[in-house]
Amino acid sequence: MDFRDNVGILDRQGGTKRMYPKSVDGFLFKARSIFGYSLLVFLFVAPFLKVDGQPLLLFNILERKFIIFGQLFFPQDFPIFALAMLIFIVFIVLFTVVFGRVFCGWACPQTVFMELIFRRIEYWIEGDANAQRRLNEGKWTNEKIWKKTLKHALFWIISFLIANTFLAYLVGIDELQKLTTHSPFENIILFVSLVIFTTVFYYVFAHFRELVCIIVCPYGRLQSVLLDNRSIVVAYDFVRGEPRGKINKNEAVVTPPKGDCIACGLCVQVCPTGIDIRNGTQLECINCTACIDACDEVMVKIGRPKKLIRYDSIDGITQKKPLQFTARIAAYTTVLVLLVSVLTYLLASRKAVEMVVLRAQGLLYQQPDALTISNLYNLELMNKTAQKLDLTLKLKNEIGSIRFVNVNQSASITVQGQEVFKTSFFILIPKKNLHTYKTKLQIEAYTNGKLMTVTETSFASP
Numbered sequence: 166m167d168f169r170d171n172v173g174i175l176d177r178q179g180g181t182k183r184m185y186p187k188s189v190d191g192f193l194f195k196a197r198s199i200f201g202y203s204l205l206v207f208l209f210v211a212p213f214l215k216v217d218g219q220p221l222l223l224f225n226i227l228e229r230k231f232i233i234f235g236q237l238f239f240p241q242d243f244p245i246f247a248l249a250m251l252i253f254i255v256f257i258v259l260f261t262v263v264f265g266r267v268f269c270g271w272a273c274p275q276t277v278f279m280e281l282i283f284r285r286i287e288y289w290i291e292g293d294a295n296a297q298r299r300l301n302e303g304k305w306t307n308e309k310i311w312k313k314t315l316k317h318a319l320f321w322i323i324s325f326l327i328a329n330t331f332l333a334y335l336v337g338i339d340e341l342q343k344l345t346t347h348s349p350f351e352n353i354i355l356f357v358s359l360v361i362f363t364t365v366f367y368y369v370f371a372h373f374r375e376l377v378c379i380i381v382c383p384y385g386r387l388q389s390v391l392l393d394n395r396s397i398v399v400a401y402d403f404v405r406g407e408p409r410g411k412i413n414k415n416e417a418v419v420t421p422p423k424g425d426c427i428a429c430g431l432c433v434q435v436c437p438t439g440i441d442i443r444n445g446t447q448l449e450c451i452n453c454t455a456c457i458d459a460c461d462e463v464m465v466k467i468g469r470p471k472k473l474i475r476y477d478s479i480d481g482i483t484q485k486k487p488l489q490f491t492a493r494i495a496a497y498t499t500v501l502v503l504l505v506s507v508l509t510y511l512l513a514s515r516k517a518v519e520m521v522v523l524r525a526q527g528l529l530y531q532q533p534d535a536l537t538i539s540n541l542y543n544l545e546l547m548n549k550t551a552q553k554l555d556l557t558l559k560l561k562n563e564i565g566s567i568r569f570v571n572v573n574q575s576a577s578i579t580v581q582g583q584e585v586f587k588t589s590f591f592i593l594i595p596k597k598n599l600h601t602y603k604t605k606l607q608i609e610a611y612t613n614g615k616l617m618t619v620t621e622t623s624f625a626s627p
């Protein structure tokens with residue numbers, strides 16, 4: 166039971182142990198590679214893609230401007246964002262309840278970068294696990310110096326590319342390209358951010374590695390409350406595998422009662438987090454499937470059925486039960502469907518123009534002449550389209566008129582694409598049209614005669 170008290174990647178003093186996972190090349194690794202490299206292509210190409218001259222994806226937190234698949238979102242769209250985040254969390258929970266940590270092994274950026282880029286470079290330059298161990302423990306020779314220099318130089322370059330891509334999603338590729346054509350001192354914040362992100366990515370992928378999954382990532386910690394006996398995880402079939410025992414090369418057939426596990430230890434040697442999956446599901450398992458591929462290779466060699474380690478649930482192994490649609494899955498699915506329906510409605514009813522009208526604070530009403538009352542308002546107009554819009558404001562029941570303070574005397578204003586326009590205006594209403602001290606008004610915004618949005622406010626009078 167030693168594995169319950171220790172983290173495979175840490176020593177007794179709490180220091181980290183260098184992991185040397187053996188390289189593996191099986192069916193699942195190939196499938197994961199195709200999927201993972203496709204994700205990487207999208208990740209690196211997406212910042213260059215534009216829709217109507219706007220980035221396909223932009224998450225500009227500082228300017229609070231978000232573009233998702235060409236659609237602009239402002240802070241006023243926060244309910245949509247909050248709901249989308251909620252859906253993402255419920256989806257992850259639902260997915261984990263049913264399929265365990267499959268996200269970690271197949272789509273998590275940390276695993277994809279680590280296993281498909283950085284680890285591949287390491288194997289290519291330093292060789293497989295044993296060669297890497299020998300190199301690290303050996304003296305500094307010319308061979309060690311050039312291998313280490315080449316590896317870390319490539320790690321820095323790739324970290325730099327990742328940092329650039331990361332920043333391109335935050336500030337946009339056009340802003341980032343200015344760094345290549347202007348002095349860094351003209352955009353010092355961006356330049357410093359690039360240096361910091363490059364250093365962080367280099368440190369994570371060159372040194373910190375699996376500790377991100379084991380210590381930092383909160384998702385791994387959630388496993389113990391999300392998984393049950395019916396969740397699909399990377400699991401060792403202990404019914405078939407035990408009692409394990411070394412195979413005797415001179416025996417044509419292994420004598421009973423030995424199970425199918427020949428205790429070769431290959432599943433442990435390929436594990437990047439240093440665990441033995443034969444001890445059961447553990448927090449450190451990132452579902453990378455390396456142990457499945459490794460064990461399949463062994464089973465083929467000794468002529469026994471594959472999938473001694475496989476994707477399965479504990480019930481599937483002990484009772485040969487297929488995946489069941491449990492009450493918990495039904496409850497999560499219902500919540501997910503409801504949330505997605507609300508999000509779809511919010512997105513479908515989202516207006517191209519958003520208008521916020523607030524009465525100016527501290528002022529009740531004015532009397533510009535004996536027959537008229539006026540109120541001052543602050544206006545915020547958000548144009549969520551990529552095109553410039555000429556907007557005309559009107560009072561719905563036409564009991565009065567609108568006069569802008571700073572723009573012009575008419576009620577028409579131009580708002581550039583994806584911009585917020587702020588100004589102030591007066592509403593003037595003849596006294597004869599006012600029958601109460603607080604009249605409800607509806608203000609409409611038109612473009613070329615088409616109603617774009619409408620908002621409500623109130624008008625104060627004596």
Ligand code: SF4
Pocket residue numbers: 401406409425426427428429430431432433443459460463473474
């Ligand atoms: S690779 Fe398979 S056979 Fe070898 S120790 Fe692991 S489970 Fe047993």
Ligand code: SF4
Pocket residue numbers: 399432435436437438439440441442449450451452453454455456457
């Ligand atoms: S136990 Fe298997 S799937 Fe889990 S991290 Fe180790 S090698 Fe990957």
